[in-house]
Amino acid sequence: xxxxxxxxxxxxxxxxxxxxxxxxxxxxxxxxxxxxxxxxxxxxxxxxxxxxxxxxxxxxxxxxxxxxxxxxxxxxxxxxxxxxxxxxxxxxxxxxxxxxxxxxxxxxxxxxxxxxxxxxxxxxxxxxxxxxxxxxxxxxxxxxxxxxxxxxxxxxxxxxxxxxxxxxxxxxxxxxxxxxxxxxxxxxxxxxxxxxxxxxxxxxxxxxxxxxxxxxxxxxxxxxxxxxxxxxxxxxxxxxxxxxxxxxxxxxxxxxxxxxxxxxxxxxxxxxxxxxxxxxxxxxxxxxxxxxxxxxxxxxxxxxxxxxxxxxxxxxxxxxxxxxxxxxxxxxxxxxxxxxxxxxxxxxxxxxxxxxxxxxxxxxxxxxxxxxxxxxxxxxxxxxxxxxxxxxxxxxxxxxxxxxxxxxxxxxxxxxxxxxxxxxxxxxxxxxxxxxxxxxxxxxxxxxxxxxxxxxxxxxxx
Amino acid sequence: xxxxxxxxxxxxxxxxxxxxxxxxxxxxxxxxxxxxxxxxxxxxxxxxxxxxxxxxxxxxxxxxxxxxxxxxxxxxxxxxxxxxxxxxxxxxxxxxxxxxxxxxxxxxxxxxxxxxxxxxxxxxxxxxxxxxxxxxxxxxxxxxxxxxxxxxxxxxxxxxxxxxxxxxxxxxxxxxxxxxxxxxxxxxxxxxxxxxxxxxxxxxxxxxxxxxxxxxxxxxxxxxxxxxxxxxxxxxxxxxxxxxxxxxxxxxxxxxxxx
Numbered sequence: 001x002x003x004x005x006x007x008x009x010x011x012x013x014x015x016x017x018x019x020x021x022x023x024x025x026x027x028x029x030x031x032x033x034x035x036x037x038x039x040x041x042x043x044x045x046x047x048x049x050x051x052x053x054x055x056x057x058x059x060x061x062x063x064x065x066x067x068x069x070x071x072x073x074x075x076x077x078x079x080x081x082x083x084x085x086x087x088x089x090x091x092x093x094x095x096x097x098x099x100x101x102x103x104x105x106x107x108x109x110x111x112x113x114x115x116x117x118x119x120x121x122x123x124x125x126x127x128x129x130x131x132x133x134x135x136x137x138x139x140x141x142x143x144x145x146x147x148x149x150x151x152x153x154x155x156x157x158x159x160x161x162x163x164x165x166x167x168x169x170x171x172x173x174x175x176x177x178x179x180x181x182x183x184x185x186x187x188x189x190x191x192x193x194x195x196x197x198x199x200x201x202x203x204x205x206x207x208x209x210x211x212x213x214x215x216x217x218x219x220x221x222x223x224x225x226x227x228x229x230x231x232x233x234x235x236x237x238x239x240x241x242x243x244x245x246x247x248x249x250x251x252x253x254x255x256x257x258x259x260x261x262x263x264x265x266x267x268x269x270x271x272x273x274x275x276x277x278x279x280x281x282x283x284x285x286x287x288x289x290x291x292x293x294x295x296x297x298x299x300x301x302x303x304x305x306x307x308x309x310x311x312x313x314x315x316x317x318x319x320x321x322x323x324x325x326x327x328x329x330x331x332x333x334x335x336x337x338x339x340x341x342x343x344x345x346x347x348x349x350x351x352x353x354x355x356x357x358x359x360x361x362x363x364x365x366x367x368x369x370x371x372x373x374x375x376x377x378x379x380x381x382x383x384x385x386x387x388x389x390x391x392x393x394x395x396x397x398x399x400x401x402x403x404x405x406x407x408x409x410x411x412x413x414x415x416x417x418x419x420x421x422x423x424x425x426x427x428x429x430x431x432x433x434x435x436x437x438x439x440x441x442x443x444x445x446x447x448x449x450x451x452x453x454x455x456x457x458x459x460x461x462x
Numbered sequence: 463x464x465x466x467x468x469x470x471x472x473x474x475x476x477x478x479x480x481x482x483x484x485x486x487x488x489x490x491x492x493x494x495x496x497x498x499x500x501x502x503x504x505x506x507x508x509x510x511x512x513x514x515x516x517x518x519x520x521x522x523x524x525x526x527x528x529x530x531x532x533x534x535x536x537x538x539x540x541x542x543x544x545x546x547x548x549x550x551x552x553x554x555x556x557x558x559x560x561x562x563x564x565x566x567x568x569x570x571x572x573x574x575x576x577x578x579x580x581x582x583x584x585x586x587x588x589x590x591x592x593x594x595x596x597x598x599x600x601x602x603x604x605x606x607x608x609x610x611x612x613x614x615x616x617x618x619x620x621x622x623x624x625x626x627x628x629x630x631x632x633x634x635x636x637x638x639x640x641x642x643x644x645x646x647x648x649x650x651x652x653x654x655x656x657x658x659x660x661x662x663x664x665x666x667x668x669x670x671x672x673x674x675x676x677x678x679x680x681x682x683x684x685x686x687x688x689x690x691x692x693x694x695x696x697x698x699x700x701x702x703x704x705x706x707x708x709x710x711x712x713x714x715x716x717x718x719x720x721x
Contacts, residue, residue, distance in 0.1 A: 051623030174565045277516065399515070400552045407534035408562070408618065409514045422556025422601070 025346055025380065026153050028262055028288060031161065032146030038305045039134055039145065046151040046161035053155035057259075058284065058313060061062045063416035064342055064374060066284050066313040068156070071256055076194040076225050079108040079165060087113050090218040090250055098435045099164070101209070102127040103183040104168045109164040123176055130167025130198055130297040140171060143204055148262050148290070149229050156258035160196045160227040167198040169267025172238075174324065181210035181241075181433065188248070188255060191200040197259075199230045203238035203269075204295040211243045219251025221283075234269040236293075242273045243431060247443060249279025249307070257283040268295035274379060274431055277304035277312055278443050291325035299319075301427045303333040305447050306339035306371070313342050318428040320349040320356040320386075332427055333419055334364070336451035337370035347388050349381045355382075360390040365423060366399065367416070368454045416455045417448045463528070464489040465658060466511070466544070466614045466626050466677035470522035473503075473510050490625050491656045493648075495669055495694065498612060498680035499702050502649065502711040504662045505549060507680070511660075512536050512546040514719040526627075541569060543625030547615035547632045553603040560584065560598040563621050570622070587620040591647050609640035616647040623651070626658040645671030666698045683704060 006345050032042055057067035087105050095103065102116035104127060126137055133141040151161035168184040186197050201211055215226060226248070243262065248255035257280045265271050273289055276421040289298050298318070318327045327347075335341045339382055345360050363372040377390035397419055405415035424444055431437050448455075464487035473481040480503045488494050494608065498504050510517045511524060513536040523532045526542050534542075563584065568574045575583075588595055593613055603611050611630050619627050632644055649672055652659040661672060669691070677693040678685050681702070686709055687693065 258520065396550070398695075401554055402535060403512075403514055404552045405554070405562075407540050407548075408566040408622065409537050410565060411537050411538040414565070418557055418562070419554065422554055427558035 002167055011077055017398045027148050028148050030148045040165050041354045043162050046158045050158035050162050051157055053158060056154040069089050072280040076192055076333055079111050079190060079193050080343045082106050083110050083112055085112050086217045088187050088189050090216050091187050092209040093218055094214055094439060096435060099180055101178045101180040101182050105185045106166045106185045108195055109165040126171040126175035128169050130169045130200055133169035143212050144233055148264060149231055156227040157260055160229050163196040164198040170201040170348045172203050172209045174204040176208040177208040181212050185214040187216050188224045189218035189220055191220050193224040201232040203234040203240050205235045206237040208239040208244050212243045215246040217248040217250045217253050217255055221255040224240060226255055226257045228259040232263045234265045234271055236267045237269055239270045242271060243293040244275040246280060248279040254281035256281055260286045260312035263289045265291050265296040265298055267293035270297045272299040274301045277438060286311045286315050288319055290321055292320040292321040294322050297326045300329040303424055303427050304341055305453055306334040307447055308337040308339060310339040316345045318347045318358055318360060318382040320353045323354040323356060325356045329360040332424060334367055335373045336367040336454045337351045340372050344376040347379045349383055349386050351382045353383050356386045362392045364394045411454050413455050420448055465527050467525040469481050472521035473506055475520055480683050484685055486491045488626055490658045493674045494660045494676045495674035496660055496662045496678045502680045503628055503683040504680055507521050508546055508628045508662055511628055513539050520639060534689050537700060545622055545627040545709050546626035547619055547621050547629040549631040551603045551611045551615055555601050555604045557602050558599050561623055567584050567621055587617055590620060590650055591617050592643055608635040612636055616644050620647060620651060622654055628660045630662045631664060633663055642671060666694050669694050685705050
């Protein structure tokens with residue numbers, strides 16, 4: 001599917017540094033709603049961009065590059081296991097038997113499972129594939145679809161917009177509060193899969209709900225791609241606790257993930273958004289949360305933990321489009337092995353957004369002498385009368401803490417485990433979701449156990 | 463032979479030699495006080511007994527119950543029955559006191575401690591030290607006041623039940639109530655389990671609440687005087703200068719803060 005890249009000569013330089021864009025904010029301009037284009041027209045437009053675009057590389061200030069130029073798209077294809085192929089074990093294990101408000105599972109290109117509490121369906125909740133939403137709830141789907149997402153910034157963003165299949169659509173009607181979580185899961189279980197995902201979720205006025213999205217790989221050997229879009233629109237007074245759990249690292253499979261996630265919070269709405277990146281061969285994600293109208297408030301908490309040869313490049317945006325909006329962002333990361341993790345967090349306050357108040361902090365911890373981490377908070381403030389501040393730390397484990405615990409009988413690796421688990425714990429408890437908290441703690445513990453040798457090696461060189 | 467035997471101990475950091483041949487014996491059931499001015503090497507001795515990696519033993523040995531621990535890992539020393547109450551306990555954010563104590567207790571056992579048994583031991587220890595049970599659900603030393611940190615050290619000591627505990631300036635920065643609680647904790651463990659203690663202090667006040675069997679005075683990396691409780695009174699009256707004058711200690715070592 002990469003023929004286009006070769007037949008259409010790209011009019012841009014390929015010399016290193018040509019695509020230095022990671023530190024430059026490129027707004028999500030909105031491809032869909034409001035400009036009258038339906039899904040087929042958007043697909044066609046996105047396809048044209050896809051065919052013209054090169055495989056991207058993001059470069060920043062000379063020492064950080066995220067490149068997908070080695071990815072051979074000819075080796076990847078959309079796969080359709082069939083709608084009756086069943087929920088993969090890796091997803092079933094992660095979900096357990098916890099009662100949910102509803103769930104939707106997509107494997108490769110097909111939605112294989114949709115369940116919705118019938119009582120919620122009676123009250124107007126919609127949970128179905130995005131394909132089905134365009135057939136049965138066309139007005140709603142067309143009103144919101146790609147309202148703020150774009151497909152023009154890079155080849156994979158265009159690919160996701162051009163080639164998505166299945167997809168998830170959630171609508172929570174006005175005033176409805178749902179305590180149990182809605183669950184969306186995307187799974188990849190085969191070598192050579194290109195999964196193009198799209199989740200569209202809408203919380204209508206005054207609704208209150210929880211949404212979890214899991215990205216999981218079943219054990220397989222080989223390479224796969226996940227290029228995804230996620231968009232959530234919270235209307236006036238709506239509240240959502242949103243979490244993303246990304247763990248593509250179940251087997252030997254190497255999953256490349258280039259995705260864009262966007263959340264818009266309208267007047268007096270609130271979103272607590274907690275993404276967790278716990279595995280993937282290469283991840284480049286743009287996560288943007290807009291407090292778009294007065295009174296909108298957000299809490300953004302994130303975790304990443306890279307290992308082995310993983311490469312993670314996160315770019316988050318705390319966007320204030322209107323005055324009297326508030327935000328609070330905290331990201332915590334750790335890296336073992338020879339992994340690379342970069343977190344860049346931008347606070348952007350638009351002209352006219354006076355009386356906005358926000359804070360961003362990011363912390364990274366290196367657990368291996370070969371790991372590299374990078375934490376860059378930044379600010380673009382285009383108005384006055386706001387408060388916005390940020391801070392970042394990159395550090396190693398404090399030897400004083402380790403000695404303290406060893407005098408209580410813990411071994412060095414045990415002490416490191418306790419320190420790292422404790423480091424993530426304040427974010428984990430904010431999930432306020434016992435099943436998910438248990439899952440995340442278990443994954444963090446497993447990653448630490450897998451990194452035990454590294455942690456020993458780290459001790460030896462010190 | 464005493465339980466903890468320190469023989470001709472020479473210790474240096476990257477910069478300089480701090481201990482220059484220390485001999486000290488502490489047995490179970492004995493309370494020892496180690497006194498001395500700032501910079502004399504008291505904290506270095508405490509940290510070296512537990513195996514702090516920043517301190518290098520260049521000569522001499524540390525034996526505990528016949529076992530040579532001079533090069534042992536800190537966790538092996540702890541499991542052998544040594545304990546250090548830190549002068550400046552570090553915070554471990556995100557880890558509750560109770561969870562940490564459970565992990566520490568489990569390092570001494572083949573099978574993990576049962577929930578009920580741990581609960582009753584923790585209750586016994588918190589009652590002994592008059593700490594609120596809620597205290598144990600807080601994160602270890604994170605945001606604790608100075609007094610809370612020291613109580614937490616003694617709580618850990620009570621839960622781990624060491625053979626010999628080293629208390630490094632546990633009394634500094636404590637108000638009188640906290641000081642009494644700490645002292646009672648030491649006295650009770652001493653009485654109940656026969657725990658031995660090496661109480662390192664710059665002041666005399668904790669020794670009004672815990673009566674030492676032996677008093678050692680350290681100056682410039684050496685133990686220069688040993689005796690009974692009467693030495694404490696003499697120091698209280700006369701300070702350390704008389705000792706310096708009497709000994710005419712010539713060291714050339716610069717005055718530094720406790721290390």
